Amino acid sequence: MIADLASVSFPALGTTALLCAAEAEGLPAAHEALERELDELDLACSRFRDDSELVRLNASAGSGPVPVSPLLHEAIEVALRAAEDTNGLVDPTVGRTLRLAGYDRRFANVVLRDGSTFRASYGPVPGWRRVRLDPAGRTVTLDGDVELDLGATAKAYAADRIAHAAAKASGTGVLVGLGGDIAVAGPVPDGGWPVRIADDHAAGPDETGPTVAISAGGLATSGTTVRRWLAGETQLHHIVDPRTGRPAQTPWRTVTVAAASCLGANVASTAAVVLGEEAPAWLAARGLPARLVRESGEVEHANGWPEDGS
Amino acid sequence: MHRVRHEPSPRARDAGVARLRRATRFAVLGATALAGAFAGLAAHSVPGHKSRSVAVRTTTRTVRTTTQAATTAAAPAATTSDDATPATTATSPPVTTTVAPVVTSGGS
Numbered sequence: 001m002i003a004d005l006a007s008v009s010f011p012a013l014g015t016t017a018l019l020c021a022a023e024a025e026g027l028p029a030a031h032e033a034l035e036r037e038l039d040e041l042d043l044a045c046s047r048f049r050d051d052s053e054l055v056r057l058n059a060s061a062g063s064g065p066v067p068v069s070p071l072l073h074e075a076i077e078v079a080l081r082a083a084e085d086t087n088g089l090v091d092p093t094v095g096r097t098l099r100l101a102g103y104d105r106r107f108a109n110v111v112l113r114d115g116s117t118f119r120a121s122y123g124p125v126p127g128w129r130r131v132r133l134d135p136a137g138r139t140v141t142l143d144g145d146v147e148l149d150l151g152a153t154a155k156a157y158a159a160d161r162i163a164h165a166a167a168k169a170s171g172t173g174v175l176v177g178l179g180g181d182i183a184v185a186g187p188v189p190d191g192g193w194p195v196r197i198a199d200d201h202a203a204g205p206d207e208t209g210p211t212v213a214i215s216a217g218g219l220a221t222s223g224t225t226v227r228r229w230l231a232g233e234t235q236l237h238h239i240v241d242p243r244t245g246r247p248a249q250t251p252w253r254t255v256t257v258a259a260a261s262c263l264g265a266n267v268a269s270t271a272a273v274v275l276g277e278e279a280p281a282w283l284a285a286r287g288l289p290a291r292l293v294r295e296s297g298e299v300e301h302a303n304g305w306p307e308d309g310s
Numbered sequence: 311m312h313r314v315r316h317e318p319s320p321r322a323r324d325a326g327v328a329r330l331r332r333a334t335r336f337a338v339l340g341a342t343a344l345a346g347a348f349a350g351l352a353a354h355s356v357p358g359h360k361s362r363s364v365a366v367r368t369t370t371r372t373v374r375t376t377t378q379a380a381t382t383a384a385a386p387a388a389t390t391s392d393d394a395t396p397a398t399t400a401t402s403p404p405v406t407t408t409v410a411p412v413v414t415s416g417g418s
Contacts, residue, residue, distance in 0.1 A: 007412060015418045085398055179418025195404070196411035201418045211411045212404035219404065223417030254417055260399035268398045289403035304403030 005189065012038045013046075013155060014107050015179035016202060019166065022189045026170030033166040034176065037158060044072040045154045047095065048106045054148060058095065062144030065134060073138050076131065079153045082267040083128035089271040091242040093130060095147030097123045101247070102231050103238055115230025125242040151238070156220055156266035159183035163262075177201070180221040183262035188215045195219055197256050197291060200226050210291075210308040218262025222269035223254035241274050248274045255279065256291045258305070264288075 006024035008031055010017055019034050021027040046052040053072045060066050068076075079092035101120045103110055130143040142148070160183045163176040167186030175184045175193045180201040184193050192213030196203075201221070203209065224237040224247075241248040255272040259265035268288050272279035280302050283290045289305040299308055 005412065018413050020412050175413060177413040177415070180415045181418075182413060182415050191407060191409055192405065193413075194407050194409040194411045196414045198414050198416040201414050201416040203414050203416055207414075209414070209416075211407055211409070213407040213409065214404045215402070217401040219415050221415045221417060226417035256415060258401055258404050260401040264398040271398075286398055287400035288398060289400075303400070306404065306406040309406075 013042060013158075013178060014048075015155070016177070018175075018177035020175040020177075020193070021166075021170060022173035022187060023170075026172030026174070028170075030166035030170040030172070030174050033169040034162050037162045037165060040071055041075075041154065041158045044069055045075050045150045047149055047151070054150065057140060057142065058147050061142035061146050065137065065139035065141045067137070067139050070138065073133065073135070073140065075150055075154050075157060076140055076148065077133055077135075078157050078263065079148070079150050080128050080131060080133065082153050082263070086267060086271040088128060088242055089274045090152050090267050091125055091128050092148045092150055092152070093126045093128055093146050094152075094240040094242060094245075095149035096145070097125060097245040098149055098238065098240060099147065101236055101240075102229055107227060107229075107238075110229050113229075116232065118231050120231035120234070120236060122245045125240070125245050127242070152270050153263060153267065155179060156181040156183075156218065156262040159262040160218060180223075181218070181262050181266050182214075182220065183218040184214060184216060197221065199223060199254055199293075210306075212306060214258060217258065217260040218265045219256065219258045220262055220266035220269050221254050221256040222266065222273050223252075224248070224250060224273065225253055239270060239273050248276070250274065250276045251294050252276070252279065252292050253295050253297075254293045256305075257283065258289045 005020055005022060006027040007018060007020040008027065009019070017034065017038060019027070019030055021030050042049065043051070044053045047054055049055060053068055057066055057068060057072070076092065083091045100123055102113075102118055126143060126146045130146050131148070132141040133139075134141070155178045159176045159178045159181045163174055163183035163185035166174045166176065173184070173186035173188055175182060182195060192215040194211050194213050196209045196211045198207050198209035222239060224239060227238040228235050237247045239248045240246065250273050252273050255269045257265045257269040257272065259268060268283065268286065268290070272283060272290065272292065275282050279292060280300060283302045287303055290302040291305045292300045292302070294300070301307060
């Protein structure tokens with residue numbers, strides 16, 4: 001039962017931020033923690049703000065070690081660990097090819113561009129090993145051709161951070177949703193946190209989709225149907241296959257994964273989209289519960305994910 | 311009017327110097343003994359050595375505890391800088407529910 005549940009949502013990080021508190025009186029403190037963390041994250045990790053640390057870091061590629069804030073250092077460290085865990089399937093050095101492909105501004109402005117006259121180009125992905133961190137000096141060194149994009153990990157990592165900070169600040173259980181990335185922390189409502197699965201995180205209440213409950217960690221959905229733009233006569237999407245430097249050719253429309261953290265769920269769901277037909281075996285080897293939807297709409301489940309409507 | 315100045319004899323002068331040396335020696339010994347006595351008295355009346363050591367350990371533990379708590383609050387276990395922990399750690403699968411959803415997970 002979720003009798004005292006309270007929630008607030010607002011636009012943030014180019015998507016929608018949602019906060020649910022298991023007890024209404026905990027919402028203001030949790031909300032304050034959410035706003036603070038989002039502001040700090042955007043200033044550190046945005047690829048589209050002239051005053052962000054990441055923009056300055058990318059501009060200084062090839063010039064040696066650059067001192068960065070603890071938050072950006074941690075966000076890059078997380079991105080590099082994700083790359084290592086996935087053997088490079090989720091790689092933060094896709095920034096340049098994403099920019100050349102047309103994702104060179106906030107997404108709301110990408111779709112406003114006349115795509116019919118836009119011609120995409122691509123570049124090789126340098127690879128995460130071309131980024132070096134110095135924890136002692138808190139510096140980052142990018143090789144000359146490296147341009148970072150932290151979109152595959154920063155939002156999910158933020159959801160984890162914020163959920164834990166908000167639960168601590170409010171003393172109640174919280175759920176944080178940033179786009180399709182969901183993290184929970186603190187005491188769990190009876191029956192868990194109910195989450196609907198859909199192609200689009202902004203789907204209206206009438207949209208269909210199974211509802212599942214989670215009690216810990218996180219849940220994330222990666223897909224190719226929402227963040228799309230036109231380049232000439234071709235529809236492109238934002239999940240780049242680092243092996244080709246181009247939007248991933250995948251049989252999956254969406255992949256949803258549950259993991260011990262939202263970050264882990266998002267890294268796995270993104271890797272699964274990139275992997276294509278090999279994804280179910282890859283997820284099985286890691287014991288990650290997942291729901292995969294093919295372009296045709298056919299649904300597959302892995303590692304204990306419940307059947308739709310069961 | 312003339313003042314009459316009496317020059318001491320060498321023997322009397324040597325005897326005076328010897329008395330002065332003995333007095334100085336006794337004074338030094340006495341001061342040392344008194345310092346030791348007061349130090350012992352202070353040590354017994356204020357038994358601080360043992361409790362101070364414990365206080366230092368307690369302080370250290372408190373700092374470590376605080377640091378761990380802060381780290382846990384800022385970043386969940388799966389996202390700390392512990393290189394041995396993979397980002398993609400499994401958890402229990404979700405369960406089907408009939409409760410109305412509070413959020414939608416989908417592409418963004």
